[in-house]
Amino acid sequence: MKLPVPEYIQKISPYVPGKPIEELEREYGISDSIKLASNENPLGPSPKALEALKTTLGSLNRYPDGSGFHLVRTIADTLKIPGEAIVLGNGSDDIIALLAKVFLAPGDEAILPTPSFLMYEISVRACGGAPVFVPLKSLSIDLEAMLDAVTSRTRMLFLCNPNNPTGAVIHRERFAEFLERLPTEMIVVIDEAYIEFVRDPDCLQGLAFVDSSPPVVVLRTFSKLYGLAGLRVGYGVMAPALAGFIHRVRQPFNVNTVAQAAAAAALSDAEFVEKTLDLVHKGLDDLYDALDRMGFKYFPTQSNFFMIDVERSADEVFEAMLRQGVIVRSMRSYGFPSYIRINAGLPGENRRFISALASVCNRSQAAPQGK
Ligand SMILES: *Cc1c(COP(=O)(O)O)cnc(C)c1O
Secondary structure, X not given: OOOOOOHHHHOOOOOOOOOOHHHHHHHHOOOOOEEOOOXXXXXXXXXXXXXXXXXXXXXXXXXXXXXXHHHHHXXXXXXXXXXXXXXXXXXXXXXXXXHHHHHOOOOOEEEEEEOOOOHHHHHHHHOOOEXXXXXXXXXXXXXXXXXXXXXXXXXXXXXXXXXXXXXXXXXXXXXXXXXXXXXXXXXXXXXXXXXXXXXXXXXXXXXXXXXXXXXXEEEEEOOOOXXXXXXXXXXXXXXXXXXXXXXXXOOOOXXXXXXXXXXXXXXXXXXXXXXXXXXXXXXXXXXXXXXXXXXXXXXXXXXXXXEEEOOOOHHHHHHHXXXXXXXXXEOHHHOOOOEEEEEOOOHHHHHHHHHHHHHHOOOOOOOOOOX
16 A cells, blocks of 8 residues: 655654563563663652652643743753743653754755764654764764765754763863854754763853854753653753744643653752762763673763673674563664663662673673783
């Protein structure tokens, strides 16, 4: 049957998410498995968010506040920016799609780093836009090559900082110089889904550039640091004039009542944020130590996840680890056929990952000879 689906939609490959734990356990008939595949917060949701969420349940017969008044105010106060600069989304995925919808007409070009987050390409294609891919250089976004990719049809450029899946960051000074060399009639999107985990003091923080020319849009999310991936809340920070266009095309109730209340509470939960950052940073350092002892190479990260070279088929390692109840991500589809990506988990989860990896790859967990 021939369906009336535009050619550009037919070209989209579906997004493949990390396997949900329940699905894996059903398929493999196991229990007690752990998931380190989707960069989620291993501590669970912020306890303050859970409290706030409960207070909204009695009003679920009403539509949400479509302006997200309280959450917008909380974000604005926390980041010291005007509320008019904030657009809430059903996850930052929602904002990515809305940006493409507003700024791309069919045939317009969007420059994307590759490999990077797959939602940029999907959203660009969904509007009939033409993705222009710029490969990473030494696993970092190649700003120079991105400049070379600019044409008269370029309308958008996406940066992911830190980049998923490599964990590399862009430096502030390098970015400032890059921005000056771009044409002004386009927009630059900086996806900061993991910015709170960064330890490098020279890392670019996009908020300082929102009023630049070309305009910069910064994306943030409650899915990672704040432990609310299941609720779906993200936001974009941009010049109010741009925000006005996004408000015209977004669904009027794109962030639900429960999510708005939980996100506002999570943002104010300093204790949970600190606990998460300590856990992630210590977990990464422990994982690096263990991998060093086993002789594995990996890319140190500025995020809560990183890539490990398993020196064999990553798909096979993924499968073998699954059978031990450890869910990781194979990086084959990202162009790294011998790499897996994991996020830092709880200390026990990290230890379980290390023993599963040692057994799957026949490595000893003791220090190699001569080290
Ligand atoms: C996880 C992630 C997001 C967040 O998406 P949400 O829709 O907010 O859950 C955005 N960008 C990148 C690069 C991510 O890895």
